[in-house]
Amino acid sequence: MKLATLNNGTPDGQLVVLSADGSRCAPANGIAATLQAALAQWSDAEPALRALEARLDAGLAPEAQPFDAASALAPLPRAWQWLDGSAFQAHGDLMSTVFGMDKHSYDTRPLMYQGLSDRFLPGQADVPLPSEADGIDFEGEFGVITDTVPMGVSPAEAARHIRLVVLINDWSLRRIAPIEMQTGFGWIQAKPASAIAPIAVTPDELGAGWADNRVQLRLQVDWNGQRFGLAHAGQMAFSFSQLVAHAAYSRELVAGTVIGSGTVSNPTYREVGSSCIAERRAIEMLDEGAARTSYMHFGDRVRMEALHEDGRPAPFGLIDQQVVAAAGSAAAPKVA
Amino acid sequence: MKLATLNNGTPDGQLVVLSADGSRCAPANGIAATLQAALAQWSDAEPALRALEARLDAGLAPEAQPFDAASALAPLPRAWQWLDGSAFQAHGDLMSTVFGMDKHSYDTRPLMYQGLSDRFLPGQADVPLPSEADGIDFEGEFGVITDTVPMGVSPAEAARHIRLVVLINDWSLRRIAPIEMQTGFGWIQAKPASAIAPIAVTPDELGAGWADNRVQLRLQVDWNGQRFGLAHAGQMAFSFSQLVAHAAYSRELVAGTVIGSGTVSNPTYREVGSSCIAERRAIEMLDEGAARTSYMHFGDRVRMEALHEDGRPAPFGLIDQQVVAAAGSAAAPKVA
Numbered sequence: 162m163k164l165a166t167l168n169n170g171t172p173d174g175q176l177v178v179l180s181a182d183g184s185r186c187a188p189a190n191g192i193a194a195t196l197q198a199a200l201a202q203w204s205d206a207e208p209a210l211r212a213l214e215a216r217l218d219a220g221l222a223p224e225a226q227p228f229d230a231a232s233a234l235a236p237l238p239r240a241w242q243w244l245d246g247s248a249f250q251a252h253g254d255l256m257s258t259v260f261g262m263d264k265h266s267y268d269t270r271p272l273m274y275q276g277l278s279d280r281f282l283p284g285q286a287d288v289p290l291p292s293e294a295d296g297i298d299f300e301g302e303f304g305v306i307t308d309t310v311p312m313g314v315s316p317a318e319a320a321r322h323i324r325l326v327v328l329i330n331d332w333s334l335r336r337i338a339p340i341e342m343q344t345g346f347g348w349i350q351a352k353p354a355s356a357i358a359p360i361a362v363t364p365d366e367l368g369a370g371w372a373d374n375r376v377q378l379r380l381q382v383d384w385n386g387q388r389f390g391l392a393h394a395g396q397m398a399f400s401f402s403q404l405v406a407h408a409a410y411s412r413e414l415v416a417g418t419v420i421g422s423g424t425v426s427n428p429t430y431r432e433v434g435s436s437c438i439a440e441r442r443a444i445e446m447l448d449e450g451a452a453r454t455s456y457m458h459f460g461d462r463v464r465m466e467a468l469h470e471d472g473r474p475a476p477f478g479l480i481d482q483q484v485v486a487a488a489g490s491a492a493a494p495k496v497a
Numbered sequence: 498m499k500l501a502t503l504n505n506g507t508p509d510g511q512l513v514v515l516s517a518d519g520s521r522c523a524p525a526n527g528i529a530a531t532l533q534a535a536l537a538q539w540s541d542a543e544p545a546l547r548a549l550e551a552r553l554d555a556g557l558a559p560e561a562q563p564f565d566a567a568s569a570l571a572p573l574p575r576a577w578q579w580l581d582g583s584a585f586q587a588h589g590d591l592m593s594t595v596f597g598m599d600k601h602s603y604d605t606r607p608l609m610y611q612g613l614s615d616r617f618l619p620g621q622a623d624v625p626l627p628s629e630a631d632g633i634d635f636e637g638e639f640g641v642i643t644d645t646v647p648m649g650v651s652p653a654e655a656a657r658h659i660r661l662v663v664l665i666n667d668w669s670l671r672r673i674a675p676i677e678m679q680t681g682f683g684w685i686q687a688k689p690a691s692a693i694a695p696i697a698v699t700p701d702e703l704g705a706g707w708a709d710n711r712v713q714l715r716l717q718v719d720w721n722g723q724r725f726g727l728a729h730a731g732q733m734a735f736s737f738s739q740l741v742a743h744a745a746y747s748r749e750l751v752a753g754t755v756i757g758s759g760t761v762s763n764p765t766y767r768e769v770g771s772s773c774i775a776e777r778r779a780i781e782m783l784d785e786g787a788a789r790t791s792y793m794h795f796g797d798r799v800r801m802e803a804l805h806e807d808g809r810p811a812p813f814g815l816i817d818q819q820v821v822a823a824a825g826s827a828a829a830p831k832v833a
Contacts, residue, residue: 239577239751241615244685265680274682275611279577279751291649291747313627313825334747344601346610347683349580353747411627411670411689415575415615489649 162214162363163476164325166196166234173197174234178210179360180217183476186228187217196237196361200416203308203324230478235281236327236361237306241415243278245331246271246404247423248397251430255443260339267398271407274347278419282356284480288332289487290353296335297457297484301436301465303376303394304329304421305401306361310414319405320374326367328358328467328477329421335439335456359478370475374400378475380425382436383464390434392427459486498550498699499812500661502532502570509533510570514546515696516553519812522564523553532573532697536752539644539660566814571617572663572697573642577751579614581667582607582740583759584733587766591779596675603734607743610683614755618692620816624668625823626689632671633793633820637772637801639712639730640665640757641737642697646750655741656710662703664694664803664813665757671775671792695814706811710736714811716761718772719800726770728763795822
């Protein structure tokens with residue numbers, strides 16, 4: 162099942178169910194007005210949403226309308242909780258290189274921080290940021306959305322609370338990141354709002370693209386029209402169910418919690434490329450002695466698309482964003 | 498003005514305005530059903546809430562009822578964002594001692610992490626936690642609640658967005674904290690839900706207790722009926738307005754953002770005591786070579802009250818909480 166959220170002027174938007182081919186959608190009003198509401202009562206909402214999907218596919222939903230991914234909001238336009246892991250060891254090792262820090266052990270505990278969740282940017286809207294000097298970087302990753310997860314669940318129990326899978330662009334400001342990391346407190350200024358591709362999918366919708374509680378897809382990343390990465394998302398050192406259980410050790414997870422994989426990365430990064438610029442800079446440091454690729458400039462675009470092994474697009478829709486100067490920043494257009 | 502939230506069965510509760518003496522309250526229904534709603538439109542809501550307070554004090558609010566602080570929810574039972582600073586250098590230096598880490602410089606950038614905000618516990622309700630072995634600790638601190646803060650504000654501009662002041666108990670699991678800190682990612686497992694004392698106040702309500710964008714009050718902390726601390730909250734290395742501006746560098750702050758001071762602490766900790774157990778353990782390590790005070794046990798209570806210089810209670814009401822074993826934890830009562 163494929164879900165999306167349309168802009169109806171409210172902070173949480175209008176939940177819609179998509180047709181199997183993704184071309185049409187129907188509002189889920191009678192079931193749950195918003196995705197947050199659906200997740201809060203998922204066991205009731207899911208069968209009703211699937212029934213609506215069936216009516217839509219059978220041409221029996223008179224309220225159907227064309228679905229326009231480009232104007233959709235993030236599937237969850239705001240969430241009570243966003244916990245982002247960093248489960249790809251190849252990424253972690255490269256970031257230790259670029260930041261000049263010790264490598265993290267991936268044997269025992271996953272890496273995870275709590276990030277800004279009061280808004281997720283639409284997958285295809287501009288990204289306002291304060292300064293190019295901050296080292297603006299994209300980070301392509303996948304995430305899962307849970308319903309309510311009791312405190313203290315096992316990974317096996319946690320797996321049953323994974324309700325939706327999403328594609329995320331976790332925007333990062335790399336020149337601030339190591340300064341904040343060194344405090345041990347995690348990131349505030351280095352982690353502005355993330356974006357989510359327009360369509361959230363139930364795991365079954367991915368077919369072989371979801372197995373072992375991991376996303377078995379490639380993430381195709383293009384920066385200003387140039388291919389930048391095509392890494393495989395199946396190589397997480399910790400599965401999503403392990404990440405959910407880790408997060409729930411001392412807290413019940415609120416329905417609508419988003420848990421991220423961290424930047425998709427493979428040890429074969431010299432062949433498959435990267436899902437963020439910082440990784441390429443780290444590879445340049447390793448191979449050439451110094452980073453030569455710059456971070457993003459205002460006006461730059463990044464495009465992300467998830468692909469099955471055979472090259473078919475997975476049904477998340479696109480991330481396609483342009484970085485712009487935030488209102489009030491030194492580089493913002495001045496009002497005459 | 499003093500605001501509180503009553504339990505009406507909804508996640509955000511019922512906003513009430515208190516009488517000047519704190520004995521009675523009136524629902525703010527016609528103005529804003531919840532504190533979150535009031536903060537989202539504060540410039541309209543504040544004068545209406547103050548007018549309701551005036552009617553209540555004049556005996557002209559027929560909907561008035563007795564106010565029972567013990568059964569109140571947190572003033573903001575859940576928030577879109579909780580950003581906790583650590584602005585007391587005496588605390589930071591002692592925590593570096595207890596965790597065996599380098600001391601942080603308080604000259605340039607404040608310390609801040611993003612914490613769990615999908616629920617704030619009531620100030621006088623039990624605190625369910627998974628294990629005594631985690632090093633259960635209270636942390637007494639103050640916080641401010643903002644309305645919408647634009648990205649990139651200066652500290653002077655940020656000060657104008659500080660709408661309410663609250664008293665917070667930021668629960669911490671100290672045996673997990675340094676493990677998570679060493680990753681640089683901040684805390685997930687080490688920071689379960691925090692509690693907020695029942696009454697949120699506008700800064701003017703504190704009189705001389707609010708100056709220089711800091712809380713000029715003492716925080717009296719008792720652990721199992723024994724005096725534990727009476728530190729002064731005025732000694733923040735960074736003011737709340739500086740903390741708000743720091744947080745807003747690369748993000749607009751959503752209305753209802755809670756910004757914390759970090760544990761209240763003074764360099765005279767040997768005389769005034771501490772607002773958390775970890776500090777006392779650090780002092781013991783410095784003075785006696787080893788920590789001898791244990792962390793909390795299930796059944797322990799902590800009580801916190803803010804006091805003016807002359808000993809009068811400030812109007813936040815009490816934090817008075819008992820730690821209990823979470824359902825499902827090894828120490829939880831078994832169902833026969």
